[in-house]
Amino acid sequence: MNINRIDIKILVDLYKSVDGLFPYTFFQRYEYSPVTVFNSVVKYSEYIESVDGKLYISEKGKEFIEKNRFTYNKDRFDRIPAEFKVPKLEINTPYLPNLKKVSKNILLLQDKDDG
Amino acid sequence: MVYLILRLMDRKLFDRYYKLLPKQSWLVKKEFELMKMISSCKTSQQKDLLFNLLEDFQYLNNDILNRYIESIADYIIDESEFDINKIQIVGMAMDDNPDSSQWILQLLKPVLTKKGWNNVKMTTRFDKSIKILNKGTLTQLVLVDEFIGSGQSVSGRIKLLKERASVGFNIKACFIAGMQFGVDKVIDDFDDFRCFIPLKKGISERYEDDEKSLAIANMRELETTLLQKIHDKELVEYHMGYNASEALYSSTGNTPNSVFPYFWWPYDSKRNPRNPILIRSEEGLGL
Numbered sequence: 328m329n330i331n332r333i334d335i336k337i338l339v340d341l342y343k344s345v346d347g348l349f350p351y352t353f354f355q356r357y358e359y360s361p362v363t364v365f366n367s368v369v370k371y372s373e374y375i376e377s378v379d380g381k382l383y384i385s386e387k388g389k390e391f392i393e394k395n396r397f398t399y400n401k402d403r404f405d406r407i408p409a410e411f412k413v414p415k416l417e418i419n420t421p422y423l424p425n426l427k428k429v430s431k432n433i434l435l436l437q438d439k440d441d442g
Numbered sequence: 443m444v445y446l447i448l449r450l451m452d453r454k455l456f457d458r459y460y461k462l463l464p465k466q467s468w469l470v471k472k473e474f475e476l477m478k479m480i481s482s483c484k485t486s487q488q489k490d491l492l493f494n495l496l497e498d499f500q501y502l503n504n505d506i507l508n509r510y511i512e513s514i515a516d517y518i519i520d521e522s523e524f525d526i527n528k529i530q531i532v533g534m535a536m537d538d539n540p541d542s543s544q545w546i547l548q549l550l551k552p553v554l555t556k557k558g559w560n561n562v563k564m565t566t567r568f569d570k571s572i573k574i575l576n577k578g579t580l581t582q583l584v585l586v587d588e589f590i591g592s593g594q595s596v597s598g599r600i601k602l603l604k605e606r607a608s609v610g611f612n613i614k615a616c617f618i619a620g621m622q623f624g625v626d627k628v629i630d631d632f633d634d635f636r637c638f639i640p641l642k643k644g645i646s647e648r649y650e651d652d653e654k655s656l657a658i659a660n661m662r663e664l665e666t667t668l669l670q671k672i673h674d675k676e677l678v679e680y681h682m683g684y685n686a687s688e689a690l691y692s693s694t695g696n697t698p699n700s701v702f703p704y705f706w707w708p709y710d711s712k713r714n715p716r717n718p719i720l721i722r723s724e725e726g727l728g729l
Contacts, residue, residue, distance in 0.1 A: 351453045
């Protein structure tokens with residue numbers, strides 16, 4: 328059973344919601360059809376509970392989301408696990424960039440003395 | 443097309459689809475066909491009618507069908523009180539065209555063998571079984587099929603049997619599903635008649651008074667969007683299902699003609715293929 332992009336969206340949205348979500352909400356947000364939402368709910372019935380027509384994440388589901396680090400907010404850099412992060416640099420702190428990874432555009436600009 | 447249908451979906455409609463799916467999970471694989479059918483309705487009353495009928499639908503997937511095959515075997519071995527040396531398990535076919543009873547008999551074979559009945563006589567063609575009966579040994583018949591509609595075909599077989607039988611016989615029947623009114627029509631012709639899933643007429647025996655006439659009017663209205671004649675097959679013959687049986691039943695096999703044709707009729711009034719939620723194969727029903 329492979330998890331797909333849609334499953335993750337539904338699970339993460341439910342994880343983030345305080346008071347559960349109606350299936351229709353996924354149509355409003357992403358235009359997921361009734362069958363699309365239903366399939367994910369059935370596939371992950373261990374992690375999603377249906378009560379009175381509303382969907383909630385289960386305790387097992389919360390654990391699953393946290394363990395797999397599916398939650399992130401603004402951009403993909405928010406997904407970097409804590410153990411790979413170094414202490415944040417203060418503004419204007421000098422550091423040595425890895426030249427191989429610096430974009431060529433920046434290097435070229437510096438050649439022209441306007442960088 | 444799907445995108446357009448989705449754009450037009452409001453909360454009420456979404457919820458109706460969503461609530462239908464747990465009861466009718468076979469529709470998960472028919473999403474496009476289902477949405478196309480519902481969105482082609484002209485009024486919300488018509489949509490409501492189709493949703494209500496689909497909610498009452500009996501659909502047998504292969505797992506459930508196999509359990510009923512087991513039940514047929516149990517009926518024959520344990521309940522029919524027929525003798526393995528005198529019994530003939532008989533299908534409904536009268537010609538070379540494959541039919542549902544032959545399908546059921548073929549599925550039944552290994553199940554009977556598993557249960558210890560491996561030398562039992564099976565005859566797929568009903569007319570042939572009468573010839574075998576008349577030899578005088580295999581005089582206990584069990585008629586087996588998937589579905590009985592109005593009982594017209596079964597009556598026809600019994601009539602033939604009575605005309606042609608030259609020796610005494612017993613006949614019992616075991617059907618997976620069927621219309622109760624059809625069973626009632628033929629039950630007296632059998633020593634025993636077993637139908638595991640008896641069904642009421644989908645509209646006439648479910649609704650009353652105004653609701654009933656409204657539902658029938660809506661169904662009639664829906665049927666006007668279908669091609670009225672396919673070669674010499676007239677839709678009017680199938681109005682509300684063949685012999686007005688109003689069946690809400692299918693399996694993974696061929697959909698019975700007793701089912702409301704709106705769910706399976708192959709062409710719309712403009713002669714375009716409809717891609718319906720159910721498939722019926724019938725000789726002559728193709729352009």
